[in-house]
Amino acid sequence: MKKHNFSAGPCILPAEVFQQASEAVLDFNNSGLSILEISHRSKDFVAVIEEARNLALELLQLDNNKYTALFLHGGASMQFLMTPHNLLEKKAAYLNTGTWASKAIKEAKLFGEVIEVASSEDKNFNYIPKNFEIPTGIDYFHCTSNNTIYGTQLKSFPKSNAPLVCDMSSDIFSRDIDYSQFDLIYAGAQKNIGPAGTTLVIINKAILGKVSRKIPSILDYKSHIEKESMFNTPSVFAIYTSLLNLRWLKKQGGVSALAKINKHKAELLYAELDRNPLFTPYANKEDRSLMNITFNLANPELSHTFDALWQQAGINALNGHRSLGGYRASIYNALTVESVQLLTEVMQELENKA
Ligand code: PMP
Secondary structure, eight states: OOOEEOOSSSOOOOHHHHHHHHHHHHOSTTSSSOTTTSOTTSHHHHHHHHHHHHHHHHHTTOOTTTEEEEEESSHHHHHHHHHHHHHOSSEEEEEEOSHHHHHHHHHHTTTSEEEEEEEOGGGTTOSOOOSOOOOSSOSOEEEESEETTTTEEOSSOOOOSSOEEEEOTTTTTSSOOOGGGOSEEEEESTTTTOSTTOEEEEEEGGGOSOOOSOOOGGGOHHHHHHTTTOSSOOOHHHHHHHHHHHHHHHHTTHHHHHHHHHHHHHHHHHHHHHHOTTEEEOSOGGGBOSSEEEEEESSGGGHHHHHHHHHHTTEEOOBOOTTTOSEEEEOOTTSOHHHHHHHHHHHHHHHHHO
16 A cells, blocks of 8 residues: 655655656657666657756746756755855855755855854754845855755745845745746755756856856856756656656646645644644744644653554654654645645544543
8 A cells, every 4th residue: 555655855756657657667658668778868868858947947937048947966965065166256145044054054165255144053943034134245145945854944035136046955846936036946856856866956047157266067057058957967767757747747737736735735734733732843833834844742752652653544754854853744745635634633543542
């Protein structure tokens, strides 16, 4: 029986995407060849990567003359260093909202001055700092839209004259925001895009070419743009599966349709967490993530009973990140309302038993 997968990533994808991807492993496009054995330069794969790049921009309603989409290697972690390498001439400003933001800051410091405009570390990142100022004269401002580990999410983004760079690994394609306020977006594929192994990078081309340092070709966004995301052999299977997922997303009615369902799922779960005295939500109420819902048991001694209940119900991966403990329900695009309902029922069952 298929499990209800609440994993934070790699994570659930739609059943039809798993089906189509598995068919392509045996026979891609009735070619008599597997997707795993075709050349990335083949006509069929060139069509795949072109469609995936265009569809990513279309779903985010971004102008494909201004922006370009790339599928790169190295995960979001590679982008922690590629962004400063390509954009940081003197100084950049960063908002520190958790582990991933801290890692981005660490890499940026290798390339120039980093101003940490605010941090929520004082409360172990359970909130999003507000009312901070973005200094002038910076090369860009960097933030993390959704903090996968702590379950916090930026509800709005600061305005400044500097380019806005955002790590959107865990909430891209999940909510209805104006994506054109960003100049560079990056996201590891393994949540709302596709399987692990590729990273979507979306760039406003006008922000490139402003640093004086020499950039090694493979780390230079311009090389990847010139080669149409085929500077070296791309992750063929991960990109194909991402395309299948983006097609699925379009068929559902696009980002705004999914955003409504995601909001509904999150409301269901937060309502139960707020109602049920056995649970304490982790994140500050106004900063709650709609993708990763973090919580604890009010009485940790109930963990054995709770763990047994959700595991028996066919739920997978409800444990919190190893650095934070507690619980985390990741409710990405492909997770159904029924799975969330099941989890709330398990929480009620615990209440009845306790
Ligand atoms: N940023 C965020 C917000 C993440 O959630 C993650 C991974 N879960 C990363 C960066 C790191 O991604 P990767 O493993 O693709 O390098």
